[in-house]
Amino acid sequence: MSMPLTEAAIEARYQSSFGRAAGYLPRDRKAVDAWQVELVQRARAQLAGQHVKPVQELADLLDRETDLRDRVTRTIEGALKLHPGGVRNIDEMLTCLDEITQTAPHYRLDPRQRIYFPMSALFCYMMAVKDDGWELFRDQRFNDALRKILKAWCVFLDSEESRYVLYDGPDGWLSQAAYEDFKLYEFEVDPDAPYGGFASYNAFFHRPIKPEFRPNGALHDLRAVVSPNDGSVVMAYANVQKDADILDIKHQRYSLRKLLSKYSGIDSFVGGTVFQSFLSGANYHRWHAPVDGVIEYKETVEGLMFSELYSKQVDPTAGTLSQGYQANVNTRGIVVIKSTSPDIGKVCVIPVGITEISSVTITAEVGQRVTRGDEIGYFSYGGSSMCLVFEPNKVDFTVPTGVPGTVTDDGAPIFVNSTIARAK
Template sequence: MATDERRRLGEWLPCEEKVIARFRETFADHARQRATTTKMNSVVEEFAAFIRDDPVVRMDFTRAIRQAREAGYTLGYSGIDEFIVLLDAMLTYAPPFSESSLIHCPLNALLDWPMVMPSGYALFRDPAFNAHLKKVLNVWSGFLSGPYSRMHLTTASPNGWFSKEADAKIGLDQFLCDPHKPYWGFSSWNHFFTREFKAGARPVACPDDNTTVVRACEASPYNVQYDVQLQDSFWIKSQPYSLLEMFTAKEAALAGRFVGGTVYQAYLSAFFYHRWHAPVSGTITNAYLVDGAYYSDADSEGEDPSGLNDSQGYITAVAARAVIVIDCDDPDIGEVACVFVGMAEVSSCMIEALPGQRVCKGEELGYFQYGGSTYCLIFRPGVIESFERRPPYDDYASPVQVNAHLCTAR
């Protein structure tokens, strides 16, 4: 299959490259016009100075842009300075709804091709580069968490998130909102993005049966792997899960308790629910955030433009993420680890359930504040008897509801 025909999972970006290229060009025109009247944000100026002053970063970024352009891709910018102008404009951008060409991860759209060029792989793994990206994304998240981000929280077609077209995709009547209030009661774009279900909208499967494990997110199944290892070659084509990297070396003892166990992974859709729920009842023993990369893809996959497709195993070891471990009430199940991975634009994994807190199956653990996302549940050896759905998975199917039956413990 040709690169530009690869399915982009979760509808975070349009399937057709020409649609994304048109967005880049249109946004570039807007950014250049905006730059004539608007002072550049200081966090973007700092990022630009870092790139300018670091010869290796500057070399890799310059070459990645050039390689993408020479490969025939339309980026909307021809060099680093032009990209910086677009990045600055992104800090006041809130995605509009689109029935056919939604750009839900606009910065991912700008970086789609440089990040999968030969020089891009090293660039987007660079810790200092990612640290500056995090600062930029945090400023953008601040805008999206404020009142000025609500310009598309309207009923107006075709861009309004409360329009009939959007409602057909989202099913707004399932969520806590009030059409009679301004912006339907949402204080910001992020408030809308992290919208909550009404009570009873997602009932918990077998709430009193500990052997029934439920889905922690509203997500589509991606992979199941058995007999996972403490360390493995997560960067190769098969992308086996590497527990030490997923949990981090600091938590080596914790990772070691899951060696030989099972990993289930699923990815979230742009249009659906982005909060996390407890897959089992028990006590939180660990809850921590891990800094990581935002746009790093596995080079073993070749030109995987979205990162939401073929690099999902790889990013569990390198991307920004939240790790929550629940010691199940059923000692035969024991600890269950939940790894919520931020992809692309995500700069905030928000943990709500902290160590020592007891949670019931189906109760909320936290949420993704913005962006494309994937998650894993990790079980200790010999715990899982069977999964409710088994590979191969249909990536055209709708996401499976949160709190629904995922698997059965022995």
Template sequence: MSTQDYKQRGGWLPEQDDLESWLKRLEETERESDEPLHPAVERLRELVESDPTLRMYATRMIEQVPTAKPYGRRHLHSLDQLLRLINQVITLAPEFSEKSMVMTPLAGLLDWTMGTPAGFAFYRDPRVNEALKDVLNAWCEYLDSPGSLYVLNDSAAGWKSEDAQRIVGMDQFVHDPSDEHWGFTSWNDFFTRHFKDGERPVAAPDDDRIITSVCESTPYKISTGVQRRDEFWVKEQPYSLEDLLAHDPEVGEFVDGAVFQAFLSATNYHRWHSPVAGTVRRAVVQPGTYFSEADTEGKDAIEPPESQGYLAHMATRAIILIEADNPAIGLVAVVLVGMNEVSSCVIDPHVTPGRHLEKGEELGYFQYGGSTECVVFRPGVVESVALQAVPRADAAPVKVRSHLATAVG
């Protein structure tokens, strides 16, 4: 995989041949397993089999062939097999591979179904998402457990290997080299690792015109003149503020304003930080979809980086509104979007209404899953955007707490 391909896919799934090789190995392992279905997977089965519409969608999304991906062979054959494979995946932690890493195993398994007409409908059903939430929470429990640490080893597929440490940039992060698992207690603990002190200083801490990056993320889109309501599900995925901000009472503040969006890759730092000094107005987690994608994007529909605008309105997300100390900036909305897998958007307990935050202070983190962020500004607030934040084909990740934009004034 080239560096550019890795960026475009976010580092979450490998190229097609590598994905299919992984699916083949998963199938072979599943045939050898006689484990009963986890209660959460069993509840998903009961939901689908008890509802004729869902059963129809589930059956057809397996039977249909996705046109967006050049699959060499069929890997899914029945609902029963799919459920058994899901049951297997939720006891796995992602292994490292420089060229063929399946960082989101459940998305890799469901990739076939997500790209079919029936799959687009199935994954938008609220009942399906509620059942999937239970499955994903069960997997999260495993990823929070010591059992998930098996991938933190120094083999070629381990996150302690020289290649993994180089790609992650492990020397920047807090860890204990003398400990078998670097001092981490679980996969999720490793995934949400902290930078060492001094690694990501706050840009211009005393200049309240400088707005800083919320995440360590690659620029995706900058939109201006955003509307209160728009058709976010169409090609180009324009922003619809009422949907993006879950009908927050302050939506009117942002009409005709600007949205900056960027996505996090698999090996990025996954914690969020306040872009301004200010006071928390609201902080909520909005439930949403997990594996729905923008079918209007054609062959790219099931590539999460290509559905980011759509997912910002549909997926589970944390919405944090901050009243900046600088009155020229005023209210800022930060939307942290979970894409695929567990998609846990965890707001830090101290981020509550009335709490004053310093610029660069931590807001929370993505526990696991593909992810994207939006920063929403009122009209006329942004004077200029930092060069590194401008979306382009060769864009590198904007470092967290670095200069993102400059406000007027």
């Protein structure tokens, strides 16, 4: 068994994690430690209770698959060496998952206390355990069981019961601090209605934006490509190939065969460019058509959720190196638009779910004609990224993309309906 990470190494890995970069986990790791202690104490007081259905299914899986159970146990033991206040055994982990599926995230004024990704916070140290931890979250059996649990949480967050955090008190999402922090004045929020007029927490999370805050200045510019999402640029990766090694942290690659799943028109994108951006928790979480055209293909791929790029190195770019890897393997949507501007060709829109929920909803239909700026889908609660795939030699980018093939954690901001590229 390999030795666990040192305190300095786990701190560096935590600070470079996607959840910390996205603001869903606090800047101060001690806040995660305290939160874990509190969650585990609540779990220990309820160990005699019944599990929710998908958590019980995970328990049954671990009873049947002894090799998987042994790996979970070793991972928990390794995590305890990094944080002694975490879960001590599988039963406590399962009960913590029960608790999470029935809880909505509160707003926190203090950034050091923001635990907006509870499963990421629960698995924070487990994911950092060398070998066993990395492999556990790649294990399809464990991943599929977690997906069912996440879907149960999503059902709760889609329900009226989840609205209890939508209020104007200090820890409420409708507080004055939250209004300014998350620029709620840009969104369709009714401050005079109960719960801001939202039917659920998820309805609040993927709330519509007021059109005047995302004007479409390129509506009549047929050569323009507009951003499908709010966020910041991660990278533009040129000459993408059908098959590529995606596990080398120094030379992060996209594999079209993995990225585009079952889409039969992969060959038209070989040699093209992948443009990837990152969405923070404060960003608008609906996505729009980047070009005028017809929806040729759509698919939702159920992939991994908590898997990180395998490397002995710490990602110094606050989770952005892993985003290229995650685009290849994570839960994601695939929407191919055949542009009515022949100079642009086909454009593939790939919303990527990361960690919690990993839920993408495609609202556009195959055969539907769309105009740039039309809404085509949204993320439910959770981390997210977005890829656009262009055919070769079709566009020039009008936003800074940094050094070709490299990534950044402080990329240029982009906004829905703003021009990001033009036909050559």
